[in-house]
Amino acid sequence: xxxxxxxxxxxxxxxxxxxxxxxxxxxxxWAIWLGAAGAAVxxxxxxxxxxxxxxxxxxxxxxxxxxxxxGPMYVGGWHGWAQTLADGVKxxxxxxxxxxxxxxxxxxxxxxxxxxxxxxxxVALPLAPGFFFADVNMGLFLILAFSSLTTIGVxxxxxxxxxxxxxxxxxxxxxxxxxxxxxxxxxxxxxxMVAGTFSLTEASAAQSGWFGMHWFIFQNPFMLPAFxxxxxxxxxxxKRAPFDLPEAESELVAGFMTEYSGIRWSFFFMEEYAAMFLxxxxxxxxxxxxxxxxxxxxxxxxxxxxxxxxxxxxxTLIFKSxxxxxxxxxxxxxxxxxxxxxxxxxxxxxLTPLALACVLGAAIWETIFA
Amino acid sequence: MxxxxxxxxxxxxxWDSLATTFAGMRITGKYLMxxxxxxQYPDERLPIPDRYRGIHYLEQEKCINCLACxxxxxIDCIEMDAIRHGKELEWxxxxxxxxxxxxxxxxxxxxxxxxxxxxxxxxxVSFDRSEFNHDLxxxxxxxxxxxxxxxxxxxxxxxxxxxKAAAAAEKAAQEAxxxxxxxxxxx
Ligand code: SF4
Ligand code: SF4
Numbered sequence: 427x428x429x430x431x432x433x434x435x436x437x438x439x440x441x442x443x444x445x446x447x448x449x450x451x452x453x454x455x456w457a458i459w460l461g462a463a464g465a466a467v468x469x470x471x472x473x474x475x476x477x478x479x480x481x482x483x484x485x486x487x488x489x490x491x492x493x494x495x496x497g498p499m500y501v502g503g504w505h506g507w508a509q510t511l512a513d514g515v516k517x518x519x520x521x522x523x524x525x526x527x528x529x530x531x532x533x534x535x536x537x538x539x540x541x542x543x544x545x546x547x548x549v550a551l552p553l554a555p556g557f558f559f560a561d562v563n564m565g566l567f568l569i570l571a572f573s574s575l576t577t578i579g580v581x582x583x584x585x586x587x588x589x590x591x592x593x594x595x596x597x598x599x600x601x602x603x604x605x606x607x608x609x610x611x612x613x614x615x616x617x618x619m620v621a622g623t624f625s626l627t628e629a630s631a632a633q634s635g636w637f638g639m640h641w642f643i644f645q646n647p648f649m650l651p652a653f654x655x656x657x658x659x660x661x662x663x664x665k666r667a668p669f670d671l672p673e674a675e676s677e678l679v680a681g682f683m684t685e686y687s688g689i690r691w692s693f694f695f696m697e698e699y700a701a702m703f704l705x706x707x708x709x710x711x712x713x714x715x716x717x718x719x720x721x722x723x724x725x726x727x728x729x730x731x732x733x734x735x736x737x738x739x740x741x742t743l744i745f746k747s748x749x750x751x752x753x754x755x756x757x758x759x760x761x762x763x764x765x766x767x768x769x770x771x772x773x774x775x776x777l778t779p780l781a782l783a784c785v786l787g788a789a790i791w792e793t794i795f796a
Numbered sequence: 797m798x799x800x801x802x803x804x805x806x807x808x809x810x811w812d813s814l815a816t817t818f819a820g821m822r823i824t825g826k827y828l829m830x831x832x833x834x835x836q837y838p839d840e841r842l843p844i845p846d847r848y849r850g851i852h853y854l855e856q857e858k859c860i861n862c863l864a865c866x867x868x869x870x871i872d873c874i875e876m877d878a879i880r881h882g883k884e885l886e887w888x889x890x891x892x893x894x895x896x897x898x899x900x901x902x903x904x905x906x907x908x909x910x911x912x913x914x915x916x917x918x919x920x921v922s923f924d925r926s927e928f929n930h931d932l933x934x935x936x937x938x939x940x941x942x943x944x945x946x947x948x949x950x951x952x953x954x955x956x957x958x959x960k961a962a963a964a965a966e967k968a969a970q971e972a973x974x975x976x977x978x979x980x981x982x983x
Contacts, residue, residue, distance in 0.1 A: 488828065491828045493827070496832050654814075760821050
């Protein structure tokens with residue numbers, strides 16, 4: 427898969443074209459490719475860090491205001507915007523500790539795998555019509571596959587830590603993801619049937635009509651329940667409350683992260699926030715019109731290849747995704763954590779059959795009316 | 797949890813979980829929009845009741861070094877020393893050890909001059925334990941009552957002094973009656 431993304435990153439998109447344009451005559455193609463891949467990785471890391479930093483700040487603010495507090499107010503001046511930056515520096519400066527009984531290679535590998543998987547998933551996310559790392563035609567599959575790869579990292583972390591809390595957390599994560607992967611995928615069949623494609627760019631492009639409001643969610647009555655199921659399953663997939671059993675701090679110290687500290691620990695957090703953003707972005711692309719909004723519909727056809735249009739599109743999708751992230755936070759600070767048996771029965775007994783019913787209904791609707 | 801669920805209960809559960817989630821989100825959303833009830837502590841402070849028992853405030857000029865407060869203290873945290881020069885007292889020390897003090901206010905009642913009070917200041921942080929043996933002579937945080945009393949006393953004193961000055965000026969003007977250097981009466 428890495429080869430595929432490398433090729434896609436280097437072939438035929440803005441970065442490699444730009445590099446090919448400015449590189450001196452006679453530069454070998456592989457050098458341009460390598461440069462483009464390096465630039466893409468740099469961009470991706472910067473993007474994930476920025477998203478995670480902003481989300482952590484947002485989470486603090488949302489939680490604080492829901493509890494009628496202010497949250498961070500001092501660091502950086504305006505409403506403590508640099509609080510996460512300060513925390514990042516603190517985490518970087520912390521001692522790198524590996525427990526004596528831990529399985530060292532796995533312990534070190536786990537956070538990297540978790541974060542790497544989320545980078546891999548973000549590769550297939552198009553922020554604007556010409557603003558993506560790889561236009562994979564099975565983009566949704568790629569995203570779902572990579573985001574369940576994080577589970578392997580979590581289980582690895584739990585096992586390698588050699589601690590009962592970590593192991594319990596990891597086992598819960600495994601059980602939870604197995605239960606919720608099914609409704610997550612099945613609920614996405616509904617927009618897939620309407621879109622007729624797995625590619626995120628094509629799905630977005632299919633929603634450009636109706637002055638930017640030709641969203642899939644308005645096209646089929648089974649979309650809304652499918653979206654609710656998708657959203658709940660995405661919450662479970664990203665280990666967010668009320669499904670945060672893998673890290674249930676009141677029972678398991680910090681779950682699979684108990685033995686981690688410093689920068690490795692922050693990798694798990696970056697993954698969590700990046701995954702929230704990713705899941706919200708997938709929801710936005712497949713239910714809420716992708717990067718199309720009345721704002722982007724105001725551009726005349728000739729202007730759609732311009733940089734401004736691309737930026738407005740990217741801004742639209744990022745905004746929609748952060749609305750999703752905000753709702754996830756809102757839910758986290760509203761609902762108490764479920765018990766593991768409730769999580770299981772919800773996944774297997776409620777979400778899966780309801781998602782299947784939605785798919786059936788949507789299929790019938792599509793055959794009759796579309 | 798019951799092991800069997802009827803169809804009716806099943807859909808009731810679905811509905812209940814959605815409805816209760818939305819109800820909960822409405823409540824938290826309301827709080828989210830509301831103005832926070834906490835304040836930005838060191839910059840902004842909530843009003844402290846007048847009779848709050850914080851760090852003591854001593855009206856040094858009224859105190860007569862009678863030791864009544866030190867004797868009343870059940871844990872002996874007040875220490876004082878002064879040298880008497882006729883009617884004047886030259887203070888050497890008046891310390892209160894806040895490592896021991898339990899803020900019981902028992903030292904305040906016996907004071908014959910009503911000059912030791914509990915103030916409103918409560919935050920007392922220090923890098924060194926010895927600093928908790930606090931010197932009340934230099935402490936400037938006052939309770940509200942004490943501040944009012946001090947302001948009233950100051951006003952009275954100022955009035956008295958002004959009257960005295962006016963009288964003196966009048967007297968001087970009458971005695972001298974010199975047109976070359978007319979003295980303006982100080983008001
Ligand atoms: S408040 Fe109580 S403990 Fe403290 S100095 Fe006064 S009498 Fe002693
Ligand atoms: S009781 Fe009052 S007057 Fe006597 S020493 Fe204490 S503070 Fe001074």
